[in-house]
Amino acid sequence: MELPAWLEWTWLITLALAAAEVAGIALAVDAIMRNRTPQGTVAWVVSLVLLPVAAIPFYLVFGNRRFNGYVRALRRGHAKMRSLWERASRAVEPFAVRADAVDPRADLTKALGCLVPLPETGGNDVHLLIDGEATFDSIIAGIGAARNYVLVQFYIVRDDGLGRRLADALIAARERGVAVFFLYDEHGSSVTDGYLERLTSAGCEVSGFRTTSRGNRFQIQMRNHRKIVVVDGQRSWVGGHNVGDEYLGLDPTLGSFRDTHLVMDGPCTAAVQLAWCEDWHWATGRIPDLAWTPRAAGEVPVLVVPSGPADDFETCSLMFLHLITGARRRLWISTPYFVPDEGIIAALQLAAKRGVDVRVMIPDKNDNQLVRWSMLSYYPDMIPAGVKLYRYTKGFLHHKVLLADDAAAVGTANFDNRSFRINFEITVLAEGPEIGGEMASMLRRDFERCHGARLADFESRRWWHRALARAARLTSPIQ
DSSP: OOOOHHHHHHHHHHHHHHHHHHHHHHHHHHHHHHOSOHHHHHHHHHHHHHSHHHHHHHHHHHSOOSOHHHHHHHHHTHHHHHHHHHHHHHHHGGGBOOOOTTSTTHHHHHHHHTTSSSOOEEEEEEEEEEHHHHHHHHHHHHHHTOSSEEEEEESOBOSSHHHHHHHHHHHHHHHTTOEEEEEEETTTOOOOHHHHHHHHHTTOEEEEEOTTTTSOTTOTTOOBOOOEEEETTTEEEEESOOBSGGGGTOOTTTOSEEOEEEEEESTHHHHHHHHHHHHHHHHHSOOOOOOOOOOOOOSEEEEEEEEOTTSSSOHHHHHHHHHHHHOSSEEEEEOSOEEOOHHHHHHHHHHHHTTOEEEEEEESSOSOHHHHHHHHTTHHHHGGGTOEEEEEOSSEEOOOEEEETTEEEEESOOEEHIIIIISBEEEEEEESHHHHHHHHHHHHHHHTTEEEOOHHHHHTSOHHHHHHHHHHHHTGGGO
């Protein structure tokens, strides 16, 4: 007896729903085993069991915060990578900082040093580069002075005026015999095939960093957010700038663009170079023959903290938590995306309660509306506890910096879940009254371009504005 067509379709739909439920339960078990926070685990389990058809695609994309493909690639290249790590460690050993029990930096060095491949080193010269013109003038000049090789890595690369200026400098370096290695994030960049062809035709080695290759093809939520330039293993640049005209303040929508980079000479460049090598190895399976002969160039102690979803621990969030809880006099933070988790919120509240001058600077104008609404929801958490919030009004604030007493952190990491747990980031922590004073002066100028945020700015809004801010905050795990 032939079944009616509608009954056949009903039967097929029932089977499909049953299969989705089984898959949802299996992935719920996977979420229990993999996810690190109880809140995130509960959210995934409930949605996967009750709404498997809708939740499964989202879980496949956003659910796994551990970049197993990267880890497997390092293990496959175990001999090469181990040899590289040992070579880099031997190179910086004479410059390693040995803090004793009476040194006020002892806790910092011991705690954060356990999370990174190379130790804190002395003998460095470190300077702030404020905004795009200063940053790229320094980078282009550094490339122009290169003798042996240039390593370049950016999250965003655009085929525009600044992008072509960088390409011209790299091609000129290659023409005089300098080896050039160019790495970009394939998700973040809008670089054209013509741009890449121009570099490869000149003899530059070019590769994209794609988290979906040789790993989980659904890991599109992960990004390599690092911005690195290294010249001859001696000088390096790390900070917030990407390669695009907007970082020079030429975007008519965003207007003036406020960002900060660091230029560094000395042994700390070996740690920056090692982070680049690990990413290049993931992308290409190769490790270039580079120089590991650091030289002292100054007196600033520096710790380089690469972080990402392949780490055994949540390096980025642990670093920020340690800096916040260790601050005694001042804790000044500037970030374009302030969407902290509960641990960071509690640490900031406690810092303010124990008398630390806690200030958080965020943009008045934001390029991400979801983040803009989320940030508004933190006013009731921060302001009553004594945390001072500042909204930067002279363009778009993009730099990612933190000043804890005289420890100055500059890098690529924002105060959000994406930087804490999902993106590959790199932060440079430089210590001492000289660099601390330099950053304090820079941030004071920035605070003068802000207006203070008040709790009334949140409470006086219409109820649906407040509800929208709270709802936006619920999406913080995937922002």
